[in-house]
Amino acid sequence: MSPAAINPVIQGGWGLRASLALAALLVLAFSIGLAVSIGEVPIPLFATYQAIANKLFGTAFELSRIQEGIIWDYRLSRALVAACCGGALAISGAILQALLRNPLAEPYVLGISAGASTGAVSVMILGVGAGLITLSMGAFAGAVIAFILVTLLAAGAGGGSDRIILAGVAGSQLFNALTAYVVTTSANAEQARGVMFWLLGSLGGVRWEDVYLAAPIAIIGFAVCQLHARALDAFTFGIDAAAALGIPVLRVRLILFGLTALMTATMVGIVGSIGFVGLVVPHAARFLVGPAHARLLPASLMIGAVFMVLADIVSRIIVPQQILPIGVVTALFGAPAFALILYRARKPQ
Amino acid sequence: MSIATTDISWSTAGRMIVDGVTIHVAPGKTLGLLGPNGSGKSSLLRLLCRLRRVASGVITLGDVDITQMSRLSIARRVALVEQQATTEALVTVLDVVRLGRTPHRGPLSPWTKADDDAVENALGHVGMESKRDQSWQTLSGGERQRAHIARALAQTPSELLLDEPTNHLDIQHQLEILSLVSRLPVTSIVALHDLNLAALFCDMVAVLQQGRVVAAGTPEEVLSETLIRDVFGVRAHIDRSPHHGRLQIHFSPDVEMALRRAAE
Numbered sequence: 001m002s003p004a005a006i007n008p009v010i011q012g013g014w015g016l017r018a019s020l021a022l023a024a025l026l027v028l029a030f031s032i033g034l035a036v037s038i039g040e041v042p043i044p045l046f047a048t049y050q051a052i053a054n055k056l057f058g059t060a061f062e063l064s065r066i067q068e069g070i071i072w073d074y075r076l077s078r079a080l081v082a083a084c085c086g087g088a089l090a091i092s093g094a095i096l097q098a099l100l101r102n103p104l105a106e107p108y109v110l111g112i113s114a115g116a117s118t119g120a121v122s123v124m125i126l127g128v129g130a131g132l133i134t135l136s137m138g139a140f141a142g143a144v145i146a147f148i149l150v151t152l153l154a155a156g157a158g159g160g161s162d163r164i165i166l167a168g169v170a171g172s173q174l175f176n177a178l179t180a181y182v183v184t185t186s187a188n189a190e191q192a193r194g195v196m197f198w199l200l201g202s203l204g205g206v207r208w209e210d211v212y213l214a215a216p217i218a219i220i221g222f223a224v225c226q227l228h229a230r231a232l233d234a235f236t237f238g239i240d241a242a243a244a245l246g247i248p249v250l251r252v253r254l255i256l257f258g259l260t261a262l263m264t265a266t267m268v269g270i271v272g273s274i275g276f277v278g279l280v281v282p283h284a285a286r287f288l289v290g291p292a293h294a295r296l297l298p299a300s301l302m303i304g305a306v307f308m309v310l311a312d313i314v315s316r317i318i319v320p321q322q323i324l325p326i327g328v329v330t331a332l333f334g335a336p337a338f339a340l341i342l343y344r345a346r347k348p349q
Numbered sequence: 350m351s352i353a354t355t356d357i358s359w360s361t362a363g364r365m366i367v368d369g370v371t372i373h374v375a376p377g378k379t380l381g382l383l384g385p386n387g388s389g390k391s392s393l394l395r396l397l398c399r400l401r402r403v404a405s406g407v408i409t410l411g412d413v414d415i416t417q418m419s420r421l422s423i424a425r426r427v428a429l430v431e432q433q434a435t436t437e438a439l440v441t442v443l444d445v446v447r448l449g450r451t452p453h454r455g456p457l458s459p460w461t462k463a464d465d466d467a468v469e470n471a472l473g474h475v476g477m478e479s480k481r482d483q484s485w486q487t488l489s490g491g492e493r494q495r496a497h498i499a500r501a502l503a504q505t506p507s508e509l510l511l512d513e514p515t516n517h518l519d520i521q522h523q524l525e526i527l528s529l530v531s532r533l534p535v536t537s538i539v540a541l542h543d544l545n546l547a548a549l550f551c552d553m554v555a556v557l558q559q560g561r562v563v564a565a566g567t568p569e570e571v572l573s574e575t576l577i578r579d580v581f582g583v584r585a586h587i588d589r590s591p592h593h594g595r596l597q598i599h600f601s602p603d604v605e606m607a608l609r610r611a612a613e
Contacts, residue, residue: 103437227457230451233444240395244431246452291440291444
């Protein structure tokens with residue numbers, strides 16, 4: 001680690017932070033506008049904002065009904081879910097990295113996403129819960145079970161921050177196999193095709209109901225995590241060190257792990273399992289604002305949201321006439337970043 | 350008494366680690382915890398700040414039973430310096446020392462002048478003012494230990510617990526850290542391996558063997574050739590140093606004694 005890497009790019013007082021937060025919101029609004037205007041039927045960026053203003057503020061800009069319909073009914077909900085999803089996954093990654101003290105920790109690597117997929121598929125195809133539990137609840141149960149299994153496996157293997165990643169690999173394999181088993185034995189051909197596409201991460205078919213689920217979870221999740229920002233800092237030197245600083249360690253870990261599972265499960269339930277956002281974004285945020293969680297968490301939220309919205313645009317335009325699963329796009333960016341982090345985290349020879 | 354224990358015990362995995370320990374430390378004094386590996390020194394320190402809960406017995410801070418105190422109020426009063434605690438996070442010395450203010454701040458309260466003063470004071474005590482912006486990853490072992498002590502001092506504790514703070518340090522840093530600790534205006538309990546350093550810097554020592562206190566008092570009262578033979582299994586000769594006036598322990602290699610103990 002070079003000493004130069006320690007100074008975050010952005011430092012400064014409240015004024016600078018407030019203007020940065022505002023700038024981040026504008027960038028997010030702009031990328032959402034872009035995501036709405038780019039597509040098979042191109043819509044001018046300006047018309048996008050006019051349509052949103054018509055709906056939100058009752059303005060009366062003249063727009064074609066088809067355009068307004070595409071904007072409001074299809075693309076805006078999709079872009080908003082992408083933003084919530086990216087933000088929530090990025091915060092989940094930052095929380096897991098802090099609590100497990102491992103730079104490679106994130107929901108996808110630890111098998112939490114795989115567990116959520118298995119839970120969702122069980123509800124969707126096997127009908128577990130007989131219609132009483134929703135897909136999201138199934139995903140949450142799967143995520144929690146996967147997380148408990150992986151942490152128990154890691155503890156059984158002697159604990160330590162490397163073990164949890166290995167246990168995560170085992171957990172991911174197990175739950176992916178279970179999902180594949182359920183899909184191949186119980187689903188009909190059409191269901192199987194749909195599930196496989198969803199598993200790779202897909203924003204197709206996202207509607208406003210999904211926004212009403214994803215947005216509160218992402219916003220409340222962020223707010224609760226932000227309240228625990230100082231507690232997260234106290235985990236820098238481990239659990240005992242945090243406890244010696246007066247942190248109610250058990251309670252904080254339960255709340256934050258539970259919240260991570262909830263955020264991951266909700267997003268997996270809507271858009272499938274999307275990897276590497278939780279891994280790459282917190283590292284980028286740390287590079288920009290430093291390791292203190294009071295700044296790291298909001299930065300991760302905003303960068304994650306923008307990253308996902310942009311990844312959605314890329315997934316729709318990179319291959320003409322075809323939409324790539326968004327998970328493929330994030331993995332294409334994320335896997336090299338994973339390698340880079342691994343390389344930088346190596347022990348000095 | 351600043352910190353006192355009455356007949357405390359703690360066991361884990363069916364093994365008694367701390368077995369009926371009673372110690373008293375007067376305010377401002379430095380107590381050295383001595384004893385061979387696995388004699389329960391680290392566990393005792395963890396019990397004292399309630400990172401582990403005693404199975405029986407009572408620990409008091411001031412005159413208050415610590416089971417009656419909240420985790421936060423203990424952290425405002427007792428600071429712990431663990432053995433070789435490290436991190437892979439890209440934090441600076443200042444970030445680490447500021448962690449010491451955690452128990453004094455609410456989740457939303459801003460950073461105050463009092464916080465700043467405590468941090469500056471702590472950095473000054475360990476002589477790390479000029480290294481405040483240096484990355485943790487670039488610090489030497491001695492500097493990391495000093496940063497940890499500064500973090501503990503920023504907690505503005507009245508009791509400071511240190512777990513083998515001189516491990517892996519060169520002799521200059523060993524002397525530096527212990528003379529710093531003994532000069533601090535707080536009550537300190539230090540787990541130590543080096544008996545000469547204990548004789549040099551501790552007001553009182555307590556010797557642990559298999560979780561029990563086998564001797565306690567001033568270094569002069571406690572450290573004897575018989576005790577060192579019985580507890581550590583080595584032959585020692587003790588005299589008073591003509592240079593600093595404290596006890597000086599000379600160890601002689603005794604292969605026979607080591608073999609006999611190994612056979613037991």
